[in-house]
Each structure stands twice: as C-alpha cells, then as structure tokens.
Amino acid sequence: MNMTLLAAASIGTGVMMLVAAVAALVVRKLISAIIIVGFVSLSASVLFLLMDAPDVAITEASIGAAISTVIFLWGRGKIGGEE
Amino acid sequence: MSFMDILAHVFTGLGALVLFASGLGVFRMPDVFNKMHAGTKATTLGSVLFLIGLGLFEPSWMPKLLLIVLFIILTNPVSSHALARAAYNEPSEKPDNLLIDDLEESKGGAQ
Amino acid sequence: MSRTPAVISTSIVLLGIWFSLTLSTDIQEITLGVVVSLIVAIATHGALTGNLFTLLNPRKGLAAINYVFYFLGQMVKANIDVFLRIFRPVIPIKPGIVKARLTIKSERAKAIVANSITLTPGTITIDIIGDEIFVHWVFLPSGDVHAETQAMVDSFAGRLEKIFE
C-alpha cells in the first residue's frame, strides 16, 4: 500500500518537473523562467528524497533553491535591459 | 481507538483540507494581493495543523515538528510582506482593481 | 552590560532549538550546545529575542499569553473566512489599500503587529512608512473604512502595548 502511494507520488513529481522544465523554456519573461527553474530544482530534491537519498536531497535543495536562484538573479541584474 | 488517535486524525485531516484550500485559492483568485490572502493564511494554519497532527501520531518526533511549525509561523508573513511590496512597487505588476489606494497618495505626497 | 539579559535569553532560546534538533542527553552534545549558543548570542548582542526576562513580571506575562490566544483565535477565523470565500462560484472581492496609524513606537512591536495583521481575517500588510501602516483588504468593510481599519490595528497594538509598556 505504502509503496504504491510513494510510487504514484514519484511519478506525479516527475511529470510536474518535466512540464515545469518545458514551461521554463517557452515562457517569455526571463524572471518568470528563473522562478520556474527554482521550482524544477526543488522538485528534483523531492524526487531524490522519494528515491531514498536524503543526503543528496539536502544538497540539491541548498544548491538549487538558494545558490543557483540567487546567482541567476544576480546575473540577470548584471545583464540589465528588458527581455 | 484512543482519544489521542481521534485528535490526531482530526488534526491531519483538517490540515490537509486547509492545504488543499490554499492551493485552490492560489489557483482561483484574480490578482496578486488576493492570491496572497489564500497563499499565506491557509498555508500557515494548514501546515501547523498537519504537522502537529502527524506529531500526535508519532510523539517522539514532536520537538522537531514544533521547530518546523515555529519557523513557518515566523517566516511565512515575512515572505508574503516582501512579495507584497515587490508587487506594489513595480508598476507593471500592480493590479488595477483597487477601490481605495491610500498608499498611492502617501507616496505621491512624499516625493 | 545592559545587554546581558538579552544575551542570556537569546542563548536560552538557541539552546532550546539545539535540544529539539539533537534530542540527545549526551554530556558532550550539551556542552557543545551551551558553548555555541553563547557564542552566537554574544556575537549578535542578543538581537534575536531581546530581553525576555521582562515577561516574568506577572502582568506582562499574562498580557503575552492573552496576545497569543487572541492571535490564534484570529488565525482560525481567518482560515474559515478564506475557506468560505474560495469555494463560491464567483469569489466575492472588493479590494482596497487603507491607511492606519500605529501608536506603538518599538520597531520589534511594529514587526509583530504587521505579521499578525497578515495572518488575520481579510487583511494583509503592504508597507509601513514611519508610523503609518498600509493594510490591504480583500473585502472592504461596510461603513467608515478608515475607522474600521484603525480599530482592527488598535486591537493588536493595544494588546501589545501592555507587553512593551
């Protein structure tokens, strides 16, 4: 029972992650793409946790949510201009 | 079924329902500030009820869960406040359905 | 030396967080926790919590408990309000940003009031400029909007004033 639920959760998270990755490619504004990429790495962290790797999940959450988002935003600010 | 067990079921069920309501609110509300109403209030109480309910199922986890709950109560309004300021200050992001806007006058008068 | 009570209360709070994270009664862990929390509390001058020992005064302690229960009640009411609103076919909204005046001076108290208002029925705080607070209503109250907003802000600020003097 538990295994079925967890497998369903993994599949759902994977599908959401794929859809979000495609959406990050096609979305028009750069800042929206950065927000969606933040969601992609957060759901990657959930997927790692569902696959029995809590240590990798913690690392992915810290790199993906905090550092890469801040670096993307910083770079976006450096480039300047619209679009 | 003991009293504690019933309480735990009620807490987790209500918490999950409120979390669902917050997702629905964020999906349905028309503009940023109204989305924030659903996204902040409902997620805070939903997480609190859900985590405490799971803590009642497994009492040895309670201290760590209470820490998460405390952290959520303290930080959730802060991120909502920061997002609200961002949404107000950026002209292209600001919703146009406000009936009264005192902040506009106040900022216009100051400059 | 006027910071000593603040530093001690901050280190006690940090030690509580340490205990709930480790959940261990090993003497080495406890010693390390005491040392680390003291270092952090001294380095930040106790800015995390301020002086908590004033709450030992029974009048202020009761005021704090009163505030916490009032806040929890308002939070539950806020969620019932959100719940009843979003399941309607057409969501009833009548948004507006209204100004109110804060009588309270301490910065910490202002932050607490703003965060409390964000979690209570129908309102979120947008901004604080000086001693004016700007509140967003999802459904503007009927009657005098400014008076209603002022009454709502005062219901929190008045309860907090008893704690912060």
Next chain:
Amino acid sequence: MSSTFLIILFVLIGGGLFLSFLRLILGGKATDRAVALDTTTLITTGFLVLVAFLQGRSMLLDVALVYSVLSFLGVLAIARYLDGGLR
C-alpha cells in the same frame, strides 16, 4: 492510520500541490508565479513530513526543515529582486 485515510491525505495534498503548480506554470504576472512558488514549497514541506511518516525514518524530517528554510530564502531573494534589484 487506516489506508483509506492515508489515500484521502495524499489526494488532498497532491491536489493542492497540483493546483498551485498550475498557477505557477500558467502564471499571469511574475509576482503571481512567485506567490505560487511560495505556496507550492510550503505544501511540499507538509508532503515531505508525510513521506517521512510513511517510511518511519526521522532523518527525513531534517530534509523537510532544510527545505523550508531554503525555500524561504529563495522566495525572499526573488522578492528582493522584483523590488528593485539585489542590493
């Protein structure tokens, strides 16, 4: 905890997660997406604790704690950026 109750919990939380995810993808303005990201991460924190409960491993609680802290930092960085750049 009976299995029907467990399924109800999963469906409710997954439904909330999916709805706020839809708002994140369909968007509107950038701040709409940021609010949706905030909601999504908070619901996910609850979901992670539920997974930890199902597997009965208290170590997974640490992941939920770190997740909530870091998602707060990410949302705060995005909000600061939208409010006139990271300074």
